[in-house]
Amino acid sequence: MGTAALALIVLAGLFAVALACLAGVGLLLVPAALRGLRAVADRERSRLSRWGPPIADPGPVPGDWRAALRQPAAGRELLWVLHHATLGLLYGLVGLTLLFSVVRDLLFPLYWRLLPPGDAAGAGLGWTTDTWPGALAVSPVSLLWLGLALLLIPGLARLQAAPGRRLLSGDPGTDLALRVAQLTATRAAALDAHAAELRRIERSLHDGTQNRIVAVSVLLGAARRALARDPATADEVLERAQDAAEHALAELRAVVRGILPPVLDEHSLPDALSGLAAACPVPCSIEADVPGRCPASVEATAYFVVAEALTNIAKHSRARHAKVTVRRTGDRLELQIFDDGRGGAVEEAGTGLGGIRRRTEAHDGAFALSSPRGGPTTMKVSLPCGL
Amino acid sequence: MRIVIAEDDPLLREGMALLLRAEALDVVATAPDAAAFLEAVDAYEPEVAIVDVRMPPTHTNEGIVAAVEARRRLPGLAVLVLSAYVEQAFATDLLAHGSSRLGYLLKERVGRVQEFLTALHRVAGGGTAIDPEVVAQLLTRSRPGNRLDRLSPRERDVLALMAEGLGNSAIAERLVVTDGAVHKHIRSIFAKLDLAPTDGTDRRVAAVLRYLEST
Numbered sequence: 001m002g003t004a005a006l007a008l009i010v011l012a013g014l015f016a017v018a019l020a021c022l023a024g025v026g027l028l029l030v031p032a033a034l035r036g037l038r039a040v041a042d043r044e045r046s047r048l049s050r051w052g053p054p055i056a057d058p059g060p061v062p063g064d065w066r067a068a069l070r071q072p073a074a075g076r077e078l079l080w081v082l083h084h085a086t087l088g089l090l091y092g093l094v095g096l097t098l099l100f101s102v103v104r105d106l107l108f109p110l111y112w113r114l115l116p117p118g119d120a121a122g123a124g125l126g127w128t129t130d131t132w133p134g135a136l137a138v139s140p141v142s143l144l145w146l147g148l149a150l151l152l153i154p155g156l157a158r159l160q161a162a163p164g165r166r167l168l169s170g171d172p173g174t175d176l177a178l179r180v181a182q183l184t185a186t187r188a189a190a191l192d193a194h195a196a197e198l199r200r201i202e203r204s205l206h207d208g209t210q211n212r213i214v215a216v217s218v219l220l221g222a223a224r225r226a227l228a229r230d231p232a233t234a235d236e237v238l239e240r241a242q243d244a245a246e247h248a249l250a251e252l253r254a255v256v257r258g259i260l261p262p263v264l265d266e267h268s269l270p271d272a273l274s275g276l277a278a279a280c281p282v283p284c285s286i287e288a289d290v291p292g293r294c295p296a297s298v299e300a301t302a303y304f305v306v307a308e309a310l311t312n313i314a315k316h317s318r319a320r321h322a323k324v325t326v327r328r329t330g331d332r333l334e335l336q337i338f339d340d341g342r343g344g345a346v347e348e349a350g351t352g353l354g355g356i357r358r359r360t361e362a363h364d365g366a367f368a369l370s371s372p373r374g375g376p377t378t379m380k381v382s383l384p385c386g387l
Numbered sequence: 388m389r390i391v392i393a394e395d396d397p398l399l400r401e402g403m404a405l406l407l408r409a410e411a412l413d414v415v416a417t418a419p420d421a422a423a424f425l426e427a428v429d430a431y432e433p434e435v436a437i438v439d440v441r442m443p444p445t446h447t448n449e450g451i452v453a454a455v456e457a458r459r460r461l462p463g464l465a466v467l468v469l470s471a472y473v474e475q476a477f478a479t480d481l482l483a484h485g486s487s488r489l490g491y492l493l494k495e496r497v498g499r500v501q502e503f504l505t506a507l508h509r510v511a512g513g514g515t516a517i518d519p520e521v522v523a524q525l526l527t528r529s530r531p532g533n534r535l536d537r538l539s540p541r542e543r544d545v546l547a548l549m550a551e552g553l554g555n556s557a558i559a560e561r562l563v564v565t566d567g568a569v570h571k572h573i574r575s576i577f578a579k580l581d582l583a584p585t586d587g588t589d590r591r592v593a594a595v596l597r598y599l600e601s602t
Contacts, residue, residue, distance in 0.1 A: 206471040207446060210494075211396040214471075217498030218399065222406040225500050229409075237405070244398055 030065035034074055041077045044084070044164050051161070055169045080167040084160075091160040098149040106142035109135045183364075190362035196355065204255045212248030216241050260296075261303050269299045273306055273324060280310045282339070284322040294333055294385040301363050302326065302335055305356050305381050309337040312352050317341025317377060328385070335381040343375035356381070388511055389433040392417045393424035393450065394469070395442045403437065403497060410504060419443075421453035428457045433464070435511045439494075440470040440477055451480050465511045469494045473520045479600065486552070486593045490516035506552075515552030515592040522550040525599040537579045545572040550595045 038061050045055045061068050068074060109132075219241035226234040256262075263272040270288035277284040293299070306324055313322050319341030327334045347353040353369065356379075360367040365383040390412055394400040397419070404414045416427035420443050428436065436457055440450040454466045467490035468481060478491045490510040496518065497503050506516035526547060529535055538546065541562075548558045559569045577584050580598060585591045 203446060207396070207441060210471050211399050214494040214497065215396070215399040215402045217495055218402040218406055221498040221500040221503075222402070222409055225406075226409060233409075240402070240405075244402070247398065 028065070031061055031063055031068045034068045034077075035061045037074075037077050037081055041080065041168055044080075045168050048161055048164050048168070055165070076167040080163055083163045083167075088160045088163070091156045095149075095153050095156045098145060098152065101145040102142045102149060104142075105138050105145060108138040186361060186364045189358060192358060192362070194362070196358060200355075201255060201259060204251070208251040209248055209255060212244050212251055215244040216248065219244060260300055261307075264296070264299050264303060268293065269302060269326065272299075272303055273326060276303070276307050276310055277322075277324065280322065281314045282310070282317070282319050282322050284310060284313075284324065287323070287325045289327045290333070291328060294328070294383075298333055298363060298383050298385050301359050301365075301383060302333055302381075304359055305335055305379075306337060308352050308356050309379055312345065313337075313339045313341060313377075316345065317343075317375070319375070319377075331385050333383045333385050335379075335383070337379045337381075338376060340376045342373075343371045343377050344373040345369065345371040345377050388412050388435060388508075389431065390414045390435045390437060391424065391427045391431060391433040392437045393419075393421065393427075393442065393453065394437075394439040395419050396439075399494070406497070406500065410500075421449045424453050425457060425460070428461055428464070432461060435465045435467065435507065437467045437469060437507075440468055440474070448477060448480070451477055454481065455484075463488070465513075466490070467492065467507060467510050467516065469497070473518060473524060475521060475524055478517065478521050482593070482596060486515040486517075486596065488513055488515075490552070491521060492516060492518045493520055505557075509552060509554075514554070517551050517592070517596070519547070519551055522547050522599075525550070525596070529599060534580050538576060542572050542576050542579070545569060546576055546595065549573070549576075549591060550599060552592050 049055050061071070061074070219237055223234050223237040223241060226237050261272055263275055269290055270286065273286050273288065277286050294302075306326075310322065310324075313319050317339050319339035322337070322339040325334075325336040325338075345353065347357065347369065357367045360381050360383065363383050365381060368380040369377070370379075371377040390407060392400055392403055392407075392414060394403065394417070400417050400419070404417055407414050415431040415433055418424035418427050424436070424438065427433075436454065438450045438454045438457075440448060442449040442453075450468060450470075454468055458464050458466060465488040466481075468477070469492055470477060471494055473493060481489060481491055488510055490506055492503075492506060496506070510516050526535070526543070535543070535546075544562060545558060548561060553561065555566055555569050555573070559566045562569070574584070576582075582594055582598060585594055
């Protein structure tokens with residue numbers, strides 16, 4: 001009903017613009033008028049999406065009036081607004097009248113005495129009354145209206161919605177084209193994330209682990225020379241070599257854990273996240289509600305996001321407390337990482353947040369960060385779980 | 388021998404310094420990045436610099452750039468570049484302006500102390516030290532059907548050692564043959580590859596590397 005009334009207004013506006021077009025000046029108003037139409041149509045789209053299968057919106061109206069008119073969606077919206085402002089409005093009015101009649105007749109005994117005598121017509125059935133029994137007798141008529149309303153309103157709603165569903169949903173080709181563009185972008189992001197991930201692994205192996213092992217080799221070389229020259233000093237050098245070997249092992253473990261945490265294979269995501277929270281130097285609580293398992297890649301990404309976020313918190317936030325919430329709602333895995341630190345986190349400053357965004361978007365997920373200066377910082381990541 | 392070490396990994400940096408000092412070499416300064424390295428070169432005017440290729444901030448080729456800059460500031464500075472892996476492009480960049488007093492070795496060679504010290508002294512003394520791995524890559528990636536196919540297996544060995552920067556007697560020692568035999572092999576190699584005979588190991592290395600790169 002609301003959109004039908006708006007549709008009437010827009011129709012009047014469009015009519016005015018069309019008249020102005022005849023005079024020539026209206027051409028300039030065409031894009032604005034179509035944008036108004038698109039706004040109302042989008043309202044109807046979101047209303048219809050709430051009550052049934054979702055309808056994708058066709059995107060913005062081009063600024064040039066020729067291009068705006070050439071959009072197939074614009075033509076269909078014009079047809080729709082014509083229909084919706086007339087028949088649609090009528091269906092709405094009929095529905096409202098029915099409901100109004102129910103209330104009017106039900107309450108008739110309460111207000112009939114206030115009506116001017118002789119004008120106290122008993123509702124829609126047409127008899128007049130000026131006695132109490134007559135007035136009371138009007139009340140049950142509301143049951144009749146109620147029955148009619150229950151019977152007709154769903155049909156009326158469907159009748160009103162049908163043109164919208166047919167004309168506003170755009171042709172299936174547009175939907176698919178938009179989806180293909182979106183998927184192409186996320187696929188490219190996935191490949192980028194993959195390459196960035198390989199680069200990260202290569203770097204941590206070359207600059208971390210390999211350096212440690214070279215150091216072991218260098219120290220062993222030095223120890224052998226020392227052994228030949230002065231055996232007393234050799235032990236000290238050997239101890240350093242052993243330290244370096246232990247460092248190398250720790251680095252290697254960290255690298256492997258960064259690739260695919262083995263804990264995810266053996267335990268659930270909440271367990272794995274609890275492990276991360278326990279290892280985090282900032283006190284961190286985990287609230288998890290994830291029934292069943294998500295695909296391995298989604299869990300690995302969720303784990304990576306939390307690991308990276310907690311590393312950031314430990315390094316930069318000076319937070320006293322952090323909180324990780326992970327919840328599965330429908331076909332999405334929702335993550336929220338909160339800390340009470342000093343805020344001011346920006347994506348450009350380090351590669352950590354950028355990496356989180358890339359990995360999230362590679363999964364067709366959504367990433368949002370709120371970190372005002374002075375804190376607190378909240379990161380929200382939503383990942384589709386397929387299915 | 389006054390040495391400056393540029394290496395971002397603290398453990399490896401200290402390990403190398405410890406090793407060289409134990410050999411009675413004079414490590415005058417160590418630096419964790421290119422900027423600190425260039426400052427140390429200005430301050431101490433060392434004879435030899437040992438430089439890691441990948442250093443902060445970008446961990447790509449800071450070491451090469453810094454080494455070239457250090458040689459510009461301090462002509463005659465011997466530079467031994469260490470790399471975590473063989474990147475032939477790095478070697479080419481480094482050797483673009485001649486191969487004298489230059490070395491490019493894999494990091495792990497440092498562990499073989501005697502060989503590392505030999506290479507270090509060779510570079511400090513005006514020679515060249517190219518990692519066997521680099522030479523092997525150059526040899527294997529050369530196109531089939533070129534003149535290298537004319538070499539006998541022994542001549543290939545000699546060519547590889549020449550490319551590493553070894554002098555005649557070092558080659559003879561490595562292959563356990565006489566100096567005279569090495570001389571004969573080298574003459575034959577230069578003839579088969581159509582290279583002009585050069586005197587001096589340094590120019591010889593440059594010629595051989597250029598040849599290998601172009602095939």
